[in-house]
Amino acid sequence: MKTFNCSCPGQPSLFFESHTCNACGRVVGITDEFESVQPFDLNEEANYFVIEGVSDRAFKKCKNFAQYNACNGMVDVKLTKEEAATEAEAKNTEDNEYCFACRFNEVVPNLNVEAHVPLWQKMENAKRRALYTLKALPLPLNNNEEDAETGLTFEFTVDRNVKDHFVSKLPHHPDVMTGHNNGNITINLAEADDVARSKTKAAMGENYRTLLGHFRHELGHYYFDRLIANNPYKHERCKAYFGDDELDYQEALDQYYSNGGAPANWPENFISEYAIMHPWEDWAETWAHYMHIIDTLETAQSYGLLFDKNRGTNQTLSDLNLPQDDADDDISASFNRILNSWMEFSVVLNALNRSMGLQDAYPFVLTEPVRKKLSFIHHAVHNKTLLLSETPFE
Ligand SMILES: [Zn+2]
Ligand SMILES: [Zn+2]
Ligand SMILES: [Zn+2]
Structure with a gap:
């Protein structure tokens, strides 16, 4: 930002x-x-x-x-x-x-319920921030009036009672699943409620769960369809990084939960435990991290907080000068610089949080395989897949 x-x-x-x-x-x-x-x-x-x-x-x-x-x-x-x-x-x-930003909305919560309003405001803030970074990148971004076939829409819906932090079910309201379906992103309003979201976070054993993270994850699914799934060459390349996404999704889901989650060594190859569930989820999780990294580094740079230790001066990552129409030709090198800055800056970010008695802002480790997946996404965002002809993992 x-x-x-x-x-x-x-x-x-x-x-x-x-x-x-x-x-x-x-x-x-x-x-x-x-x-x-x-x-x-x-x-x-x-x-x-x-x-x-x-x-x-x-x-x-x-x-x-x-x-x-x-x-x-x-x-x-x-x-x-x-x-x-x-x-x-x-x-x-x-x-x-x-x-x-509001023209992407298809459904908003019932605003006659007064307590829905502040939660919906939080939802809109997170949505707008996610859109801001997307718009600054060379990505297609249209609502369904501009593009009836592949435009993006949002539904913010409710299936439980706001009065008890979304514990009791509302009569005559179908269950709301947060997710993406063919350009339509649904987010359950309960995710905007700190009590409800913290409960789910603890129940799922997650160390990071935010509204913004939900938007970026679901947008990852949307852009998988827009950038990868419709292009056989890119799709093949993508499988080399994220695995075969034509695996049956329901089977993968059942298996993930019947095994009680991911095997203990998941951090070696995945950004989050959930990412191991299916290649689509790995893509969406990694996409969300890519957006977190780009947005946070842009913010740090805008406030003059990226230092070049060797030169003792402020660092300016030209690769981060958004908006970007077209990236550097040497896009792999430029993304390495971005990731290296991120590795340094995220340590500072976490240290600042600890000084305030807060949890780490970025409780994740970027291993080499995860860096490669992030790099694939960077190439996909900039439509530079040809440079990814090498075998990703050896
Ligand atoms: Zn508006
Ligand atoms: Zn997902
Ligand atoms: Zn003023």
């Missing part, structure tokens, strides 16, 4: 989630380009917002921003039919009600 600043005196920091500037009180948001969080001035007479120095655009708050503070999206106010000077302009006069 990048750093953002207000334009008011002292240029205070704005966060990706900010709705207002604490110093000047102006509305703060992000346009459909989804690049930077910035202040907006209200033109009271016309009742729309403008950006300082931008004269040809007007904005209004996304409906979810205006009603629920569930996002900070600012959508363009277009000309009215009467104002349109050309036919092309006249065709394009319908304002979007929702912002870039």
Whole structure:
């Protein structure tokens, strides 16, 4: 994530989630380009917002921003039919009600239940952060209005009672399984409840379980379909790294649970215990880590926190200068630099957390086989599979 600043005196920091500037009180948001969080001035007479120095655009708050503070999206106010000077302009006069991020939503929880609202806000924050990194990478990212066949949609649904932290079942509500199905990502609202999520985390023996992690994992399944499954060459290469994903999924699942999880040596080859269950899960888990690494390093770099020990200066990973349209030709070397920085930086990150009496932020070990899988994903993201002709594991 990048750093953002207000334009008011002292240029205070704005966060990706900010709705207002604490110093000047102006509305703060992000346009459909989804690049930077910035202040907006209200033109009271016309009742729309403008950006300082931008004269040809007007904005209004996304409906979810205006009603629920569930996002900070600012959508363009277009000309009215009467104002349109050309036919092309006249065709394009319908304002979007929702912002870039909210237009991916297919189902949101019942917001008449007051306690759903703060949980849904957390859900939206995690979703928007996941989308931000995707958008900065050279990846296809369309909602199902833009692309009916392969567009992405989200469903945030509920099957249990928010009042008892999602213990009791709601009558007449089918079970909600968090997962991905053909472009549609479902996340159970219970995952946004700290009590419910911590319980599941402890019950599953996991050392990391976050909303953001869920989004990135399920998005991994989505991009497997978009980038790998439809391309026989890439699919073959992928199997060399992640194993044969044409294994029966249900059988693998049954076997995983009847064995009581993964064998003890799983950390040698997998990023998480769950990744061993099926090659699809290995891909999705590794994809999520790739996104965690890129986002966190981008944040560290934006705050000037990546140091080059040898030179005693701030390190700038040009490979991390998002947005990226196209990567370096020497993409393997560039990803090695990214991973080496991550190995160093994640130690600092964990040490900082321990100083605060918190658990490690990144309780994972990146072994050589896991690094290779991450590198495969980096190549897939940048559409550079040809360089992966060598045998991955020898
Ligand atoms: Zn300000
Ligand atoms: Zn929105
Ligand atoms: Zn999965």
